[in-house]
Amino acid sequence: MPFPDRIERTVELAHPPTTVWSALTTSEGLSAWFGNEASVDLRPGGKAWMKWDHGHTADMRVERIEEPAVFGFTWHINGLPQEDPRRTYVEFTLEPTTTGTRLTVVESGFAQLTDDAHRKAYNDNTGGWGSELGELAAYLDAAA
Amino acid sequence: MPPPDPGAAKAAEAVAEQVFTALADPTRRAILATLAADGPATATDLSGRLPITRQAIAKHLALLTEAGLVTAEPGERRRVRYRLHSAPMQVAKQFLAALARDWDGPLAALQSHLDKAKDNDQQKEGDTQ
Numbered sequence: 001m002p003f004p005d006r007i008e009r010t011v012e013l014a015h016p017p018t019t020v021w022s023a024l025t026t027s028e029g030l031s032a033w034f035g036n037e038a039s040v041d042l043r044p045g046g047k048a049w050m051k052w053d054h055g056h057t058a059d060m061r062v063e064r065i066e067e068p069a070v071f072g073f074t075w076h077i078n079g080l081p082q083e084d085p086r087r088t089y090v091e092f093t094l095e096p097t098t099t100g101t102r103l104t105v106v107e108s109g110f111a112q113l114t115d116d117a118h119r120k121a122y123n124d125n126t127g128g129w130g131s132e133l134g135e136l137a138a139y140l141d142a143a144a
Numbered sequence: 145m146p147p148p149d150p151g152a153a154k155a156a157e158a159v160a161e162q163v164f165t166a167l168a169d170p171t172r173r174a175i176l177a178t179l180a181a182d183g184p185a186t187a188t189d190l191s192g193r194l195p196i197t198r199q200a201i202a203k204h205l206a207l208l209t210e211a212g213l214v215t216a217e218p219g220e221r222r223r224v225r226y227r228l229h230s231a232p233m234q235v236a237k238q239f240l241a242a243l244a245r246d247w248d249g250p251l252a253a254l255q256s257h258l259d260k261a262k263d264n265d266q267q268k269e270g271d272t273q
Contacts, residue, residue, distance in 0.1 A: 003157050003239045009247045015258045023258060033257035034250050079241045080234060105251065110242035111156045 006108035013101045017094040020101045021068035024092050048073060061087075069094050077110070086112055156235050162211040163236035171196055172204050176228060179214060184227040186219055 013020055023029035030038035035050025041062065042048075048060040064072030071094075074087040088109040095102040166172045174194050179185060182193070187205055191198035205226055208214040212232055219225035 003160060004242045007242065007245055007247060009251055011251050011255060013255060013258060015262065019258060019261075020254075023254060032261075033253040077238060077241050078244065079237045084234070086238070103251075103254075105247055107245060107247070110238055110245075112238075 003111055005111035006106055007110075008104065008106045010102060010104045012097065012099065013103055015100045017068040017096050017101045020094055020103055021071070024071050024094075025065075025067075060090075063089065064091065074109075156238065159212075159232045159235040160239045163213065163232050166208060166211055166213050169204070171200065172208060175201065175204055175208065176213065179226060179228040184217070184219075184225045186223045186225050188223065190226075 023033060025040060025042055027039045030040065030050060035058070036053045037051040038049065040046070040048040042065060044062060044065060046062040048062055050058045050060070058075050060073040060075045062073050064070055070091065072089060072091040074089050076082070077084065077086050077088055080086060086109070088107050090105065090107045093104045093106075095104075166176065171194075174196070175190060178190060178193055185193075187198055187202045190196075190201045190205075194201065205214060209216055209226070213229055214226045215229045216224045216226055
């Protein structure tokens with residue numbers, strides 16, 4: 001079973017897309033259900049953040065806005081060092097239904113690996129010290 | 145946003161698998177924990193600090209080196225020192241991040257927030273009428 005690169009959830013909400021849109025894309029909306037505090041600069045490339053009372057902060061970058069149907073942002077992968085450039089992409093899709101809105105959230109990019117990390121994870125050791133140590137040992141044995 | 149690269153995802157999975165396999169064994173966990181806590185050490189150093197024979201430690205170190213979780217480097221008096229190699233751990237962390245990501249909680253909170261807001265609005269409308 002491969003590790004998940006993407007996570008997807010769908011919920012049916014008894015509210016029109018415009019109401020759901022405000023809850024997802026405004027400082028007031030996000031701070032009411034997601035973070036304890038939030039700020040959103042709602043334009044592509046705009047910065048957004050959420051803060052929680054327990055100290056955690058999420059820095060987001062707005063990527064996609066198609067009001068009131070698609071809202072996408074990227075954020076840092078939880079648990080990786082702050083300086084790690086990898087981010088996951090979160091996309092909310094709002095579809096009107098007869099009873100309100102079908103909201104789908106997809107977060108993808110968990111399994112991404114930068115070229116740099118790939119090189120580090122693989123090549124550092126396989127070539128590196130392993131073979132050099134073998135050469136060193138051979139050299140020392142020959143010299144002894 | 146570029147589409148996920150299946151090759152990279154597969155590579156990441158292979159690296160993570162090695163990390164989790166290494167961590168599944170209590171002796172290897174102890175070796176990695178000791179290297180993380182105290183820094184690079186030789187097999188002899190480790191056998192002095194852990195209740196495991198030097199032979200068993202050498203066997204595990206060979207496996208960990210092969211998996212890229214520790215790197216061997218020349219130390220004093222021709223003794224090989226082993227150093228924790230953290231890059232694979234970072235990859236494994238990504239997978240843990242996927243498993244630890246909770247969308248169910250926030251979505252339930254969104255649902256109840258919207259329902260509450262609607263109730264309040266209706267109540268306000270009722271008040272003004």
